[in-house]
Amino acid sequence: MQEQSLITTREEFGQALTRLRESAGVSVRQVAAKVGADIAPSTLGDWFAGRGLPSLSSRDLLVEVLRVCGVSDDAAVEQWLNAWHRVRRAPGRRPAGPEPYRGLAAFETEHAEWFFGREALTAQLVAGLTEPGLRLVVGASGSGKSSLLRAGVVPALGRSAAVFTPGPHPMAALARQRGEVLIVDQFEEVFTVCEDQDERTRFVAALSEAAERAVVVAGLRADFYGQAMRHPELLAAMRSGQLVVGPMREEELRAAVVEPARKAGIEIENGLVELLLREVAPARADGEAHEAGTLPLVSHALYAMWRESQGRRLTIADYRKVGGIGTAVADSAEKVYLGLSEHRQELARRLFLTLVHVASDTAATRRSMTLAEVLADHDPAVAAEAEDVLDRFVAERLITVDLDKVQISHEALLTAWPRLAGWLESDRAGLVVGRDLAEAAARWAQEGHDPGALYRGSRLAVARLWAEGAGPHAAPGPQARKFLAASVERQEAEAAAQRRGTRRLRRLVAVLAALLLLTTAAVVVAVRGQRAIIDQRNTALSALSGKVANESVALRAGNPALAAQLALAAQRLRPSTESRGAVLSTPANPYANVLNAHAGAVYAVNYSPDGSRLATVALDGTLRMWDVSDPLRPAALSSVAGDAKGLAAAAFAPRGELVATAGNDNTADLWDVRDPRHPVVLATMGGHSMGIIGVAFSPDGTMLATASYDATTLLWNVTNPRKPYLLSTLKGAPKGLSDVAFSPDGRTLAVTAFSNDVMLWDIADSRHPERLPDLRGHTKAVLAAAFHGDTLATGGFDNTVRLWDLRDPRHGRHLATFSGHENGVVAIDFSPDGRSLATGSYDRTIRLWDLTDLHADPIVMTGHSNTVYTVRYSPSGRVLASGGRDDTVRVWDLGRPVLGGHRGTVYTLAYSPDGRLLATGSHPVIKIWDVSGDPRPLATLTGHANGVTAVAFARGGTLLASADLDSSIRLWDLTDPVRPRLLSETAAGIGNIFAAAISPDGRSLVVAGEQFDVYVWDISDPGHPVRRAVAKGHEDAVNAVAFSPDGRLLATGGGDRTIRLWRTADLAPLGVAGGHGGTVYFLAFDRTGTLLASGSGDRTARLWNVRSLDRPIAVLRGHADSVQSVAFSRDGRTLATASDDRTAMLWDLADPARATPLATLTGHLGQVNKAAFSPDGTTLATVSGDSTARLWPVDPGAAARRICALAFPPITPAEWHQYLPDVPYDPPCPADAATGRAPAG
Incomplete structure (x- = not known):
């Protein structure tokens, strides 16, 4: 050695x-x-x-x-x-001797002798690597994929292997590799740190090509599975060459703990292994030894224990000393952080945020960077200090340095260290803006400060707002500051030129007025001059309209009412692409009116039983009553002082005549609110030794429960609210309490505490409550609880929401766990019908969970700028109130412009011919919606085993066809859309299906996919489809099929970048169109059948005359990423396009050869996969990778009427002059907008 x-x-x-x-x-x-x-x-x-x-x-x-x-x-x-x-x-x-444990760092090949517990999985994977091909190794973050590949597979192969990560430039990384086996670790970097879609596509294609002659293995994080599915080359591996890395079984985890210690000659105290296994054991009993993602926490705890023990003996005392599984990582990170000076703590924050990739639609991931890149945005004088800060975290294995690469040791740190999680959640949107700004600045520098690379419009507005409010912790670096300054300077120069034009306009108008008195010849000259002046005026107005529209988009989340009214003002000032987009996007996004009355964090909001009043309490110590008879326009009724130290809880009595409040002075008050303008305190209840955090009335209104930080719950008889008295004191909580809730029958009380369990009490005898078995499953403190019927929902600091079946409270049963929040869940409430659950979190979001499908992704609503402490449905279920640490109350319209309840990416959609129904397809379900009024779900179709990529209606909407990535075709009877009936299921045997269409006569179904061919099925008898014909000609996967309106033509397009036209009757080829620089993803005919639109991976849409495919009529440029879908309006005058850039666009086709953009629709948080106009042309429906469908109004006038019915309060003169300083105050929504009068403009 x-x-x-x-x-x-x-x-x-x-x-x-x-x-x-x-x-x-x-x-x-x-x-x-x-x-x-x-x-x-x-x-x-x-x-x-x-x-x-x-x-x-x-x-x-x-x-x-x-x-x-x-x-x-x-x-x-x-x-x-x-x-x-x-x-x-x-x-x-x-400690002396070898290191038996790796902490958060992955096992490398040289650590193979210390890698235990994955022997069976290693053998299974290696056995499948005998022949060339692409194999996917899929697992949750923290499942041990990297260690399996590096320390398990590579040593077991017996032949040369090259292991690498893609990084920002995967093609360059691939070119450096040499080996009989290629192993791509952290394959998800292709979708995160690689910003170039073309390079991403080429890399996947290159891997696929390499797999034809060599063994290729790719390790993929499970939450990027949907993005991987978008690449046809990866789909085959998903279907046949996939290995899932799940949690270890008990014997495997035991080996991973015991065997390295034995090999290193370290003794383990009796009982330590059992303690560790018990603490990581999941709530379910399915043989798995731990929840997904906890292995890094176990590994770090073992490493910290070994360091603490000095390498002799691992003891339970060592385990407790390092904080155990739950807090060892956080304790190590906090120890380093708190040992830094305040200045260096700021450096640590900036360094960690630099090393994290944050996107708005996916979980945060770590970034691998060179040291120079990490230090690039630090002044030279500070760089040495920053390097020393890095060293301190490297010493604890929280950051890893590998030659010239620096990265956070494991993504588990992003959630296990609350401080880092807090940094990420405190300004997630800002981090995305900051990262994009830094990358744009770097490109600008690389391109020699090209003015064309500078920001402008809405991107500049958003970046400036972020930079102004970023503070020292997240302020842009020197290069980004120069870029931003140059962008501002350029835009101000353009604006100054426009203002000069406006001043010339005023002067010239005065001259024109005088000239009108002169001769006819002079008048002719004046008219010509006037035309030039009008042109200058229109240019200036267009610029101002675009500026105001972009500012409205930037304000949309924080101040929706102001943003909406600014969008209308911009549209009235001068209709533009930006103003139309802002107006049309407002009704399609979650909307809330904001109440700014409180002067401190809002901890509780509560509706009266009849829904006419809203009570809110806050840290400012006030109880405020609101009239919500107009649900979205609350009117203040009263504000009364309740607790000088701050109020933390409030509840209405079942009959609505009382409100209970409690707070930090250790007491609770009962208020008579029969006259809500003058609430009166009837009684004050003491008994607690610390602040009260939760209050709840029993369903019959005779009891009140108060829960306190002093770890006790008090039950009070409030039959006479002027003379309440104590019934009993509930003790036994190990830590302070966090919430309390009565079951609807009043016999069970659920109490949550800052421990991991939920306490249940039988209070049928309220003077002698009986403690029932606790509910166990949360891995950190439980913060909130709510009942609906026999179901209890709880939320906790483990970022999860859990549902419990309490039909038998003595034997409570876990029903489901919802994951998605990125920080603790502190607020929870069921909708009145029990179909939805709302949750609020420290991650600043509200999520709406569909309880009719426990596997569905939630709808995410953003707007609060800090922790959401409270959420409450109105009794009608159409409005949700929320309050938070940003001192605001928000009242959300749940009129459902956003359709949720899907599982992951939504790939496809279709309207029924009468426009009454909308079908949306995701993984692996189809949802049927009634969209004749406010959208409502009618049915969920199950049975597909993979992502549903195509749906199509026929026969007046009574027949639905669906196809998926498992080559399955299903036909459904929707005569009764509430009770759909499966007519047939066909295993097509043609690989992954990407597209499907039904002929206008409803007799033929065309499907196409990865096998290059187009297949026609006779569905005259939908119970027994028959394959009738095959069209051959494409040289790559076929992604698009479309029938002409008369059914005589069939158009297809695909990965060979061509569009092919066929005669439907005999599939005779009629023509081929080239020209696209990327895959053709979608095709659509207009109503005449003579115009064909195509959308492509080259970021363009194109218009073609089907009589001559030699060249396109027009090329539509405007999207920043692949165009996934195109759709014509019924009258053919408008085209919609949907893109991976998360937007949809509307185009004016009055003259197809001169198609111009009408509006850009914004709001989706993921790629937009498909768009379709409703048959009546009033609505555009879209589906996205953000798990939602959205409905967008197409007419700006209709959108304006909707905005004015919602927006409250009206824009003030001060706000108007802030954004429109040279325009006279003229609110776009009249004061009586709610009465139905049309808005101005």
């Missing part, structure tokens, strides 16, 4: 380096002279003496020192560098 492999301390490193120097016969000064770098001999002396270590940025200098000292072999240099990294990771006190 080489000497450097035994080095563990900086002293040993210095001694070994000195022996190397002496054997080369050179002095320290000679080394410094030969290296030739700007480094003092004293610094080198510290290295050789073991007083200091080379910094991360001194890596190349260290290599030069090694070369001068006689190390010429690259392998030997690598061993020295490994020793250097090892010492940097573990400075100071360190």
Whole structure:
């Protein structure tokens, strides 16, 4: 074994380096002279003496020192560098002997001898790697994929293997690899840190090509499965070559704990392993030893215990000392963080946020960066300090340095360390803006400061708002500041030119007025001048309209009412693409009116039973009553002081005559609110020794429960609210309480505490409550509880929501766990009909969960700028009130412009011919919606085993066809859409199906997909479809099929970038169109059948005359990513396009050869996969990767009427003049808009 492999301390490193120097016969000064770098001999002396270590940025200098000292072999240099990294990771006190555990770091190939517990999975994977092909290894974050591939598979292969991660430039990374087996670890980086879609597509294609002659393995995080499905090359691997890395079984996890210790000669105290297994055991009993994602926490706890034990014996005391599974990671990170100065704490925050990739539609992921990239946005004077901060986290294995790469050791840290999770959740949207800004600035610099790369319009408005409010922790770096300043300077120069034009307009108008008195000849000259002036005026107005519209988009989440009215003002000022987009997008996004009356965090909102009043309480100590007879326009009734220390809880009595409030002065008050303008305190109840956090009335109104931080719940008789008295005191909680809820029958009380369990009490005898068995399953403190019938919902600091069946409260049963929130769930409420559940979180979001499908993704509603502490449905269920740490109350319209309840990406949609029904297809279900009025779900069709990629109606909407990625075709009878009936299921045997269409006569179904051919099925008898014909000609997967309105023509398009036209009767080829620079994803005919639209991966849509396919009539450019769908309006005058850039666009086709953009529709949080106009042309429906469908009005006038019915309060003169300083105050919505009068403009 080489000497450097035994080095563990900086002293040993210095001694070994000195022996190397002496054997080369050179002095320290000679080394410094030969290296030739700007480094003092004293610094080198510290290295050789073991007083200091080379910094991360001194890596190349260290290599030069090694070369001068006689190390010429690259392998030997690598061993020295490994020793250097090892010492940097573990400075100071360190147990003797080898390291048996890896902490958050993955096992590498050289750690194979310490890798236990995955022997069976390794053997299973290796056995399938005998032939060329692409294999996917899929698992949740923290399941151990990287360690399996690196320390399990590579050593077991017995042949050369190259392991790499894609990084931002995967093609370059691939080109560097050599080996009989290619292993792509962290394949999801293709979708996160790689920003170039073209390179992403080429990389996937290159891997697929390599898999034809070699074994290729890709490790993929499960939550990026949907994005991978969008690449046809990966679909085959998903179907046949996929290995799922699930949680370990008990015997496997035991081996992973015990065997490394045994190999290292370390004793484990009796009972420690059982304790560890018990603490990570999931609530369900299915043989799995832990929940997905907890392995990194286990590994870090073991590493921390080993460090604490000094390598002799692992004990239960060590386990407790490092914080156990739940907090060991957080404790290690906090220890480093709190040991930093305030200035360096700020540096730590910026460093960690730099090392995280944040997107608005996917979970945060770590980024692998060079040290230079990490330090790029730090001034040189600060960079050395930042490097030292990195070193401290490296020492605890929280950050990993691999040669010149720096990254967070594991994504588990992003959620396990509450401080980091808080940094991420406190401004997730801002982090996305900041990251995009930094990358745009870097591109601008690389392109020689090209003015065309600067921000403008809405992107500049959003970036400026973020930069102004970012604060020192997240402020843009020097390069980004220069980019932003240049963008602002350019836009202001353009605006100044426009203002000069406006001033010229005023002067010229005055001249024109005088000229009108002159001769006819002079009048002719004046008219010509007037036309020029009008053109200048219109240009200035268009610029101002676009600016105001972009500002309205930036304000949409924080101040929806103001944003909506600014959009209308912009549209009235001068209709533009931006203003139409802002107006049409408003009704299609979650909408809330904002109440800013409180001066502190709002902790509780509660509706009266009849829904006419709303009570709110806050940290400012006030109880406020609101008239909500107009649900979205609350009117203040009263504000009364309740608790100078702040109120934390409020509840209406069942009859609505009383409100109970409680707070930080340890008391609860009963208020008479029969006259809500003058609430009166009837009684004050003491008894608690600490603040009260929860209050609840029993269903019959005779009892009140108060829950306190003092770990007790008090039950009060409030039959006489003027003289309440104590019935009983419920004790036994290990920590302070967080919430309390009565069951609807009043016999059971649920109490949550800052512990992991939910306490249940039988209170049938309220003077002698009986403690029932606790509900166990949450892994961190439980924060909120709510009942509906026999179902209890709870939310906790483990970021989950759990449902419990309490039909038998003595034997409560876990029903489901909902994951999705990125921080603790602190608020929870059932809808009145029990079909939905609303939750609020420290992640600043509200989520609406569909309880009719427990696997569906929630609808996410953003707007609060801080923690959402309370949510409450109105009795009608059409409105939701929320309150939070941003001191606001929000009243949300649940009129459902956003259709949720889907499972993952929604791929496809179709309207029934009469427009009454909408079908949406996701993975692996189809939802049927009644969209004749306010949208409502009618049925969920199940049975498909994979993503549903196509749906199509026929026969007046009574027949629905669906196709999926498992080559399955299903036909459904929708005569009764509430009770759909499966007519037939056909295994087509043609691979993944990407597209399907039914002929206008309803007799033929065309499907196409990965097998290059187009298949026609006779569905005259939908119970027995028969394959009738096959069209061949495409040279790649077929992604698009469309019938002409008369059914005589069939158009197809695909991965070979061509569009092909066929005669339907005999599938005779009629023509081929080329020209697209990417896959053709969608085709659509207009109503005449002569115009064909195509959407492509080259970011364009094109219009074609089917009589001549030589060249397109028009190329529509405007999207920033692939165009996935195109759709004509019924009258053919408008085209809709949907794109991976998360937008849909409307185009004016009055003259198809000069198609112009009408509006860009924004709001989706993921790629927009398909768009379709309703048959009456009034609505555009879209579906997206954000798990939702949305309905957009197409007529700006209709959208304006909807906005004015919602927007409250009206825009003020001050707000108007802030955004429209040179325009006279003229609110776009009249004061009586709610009465139905049309808005101005």
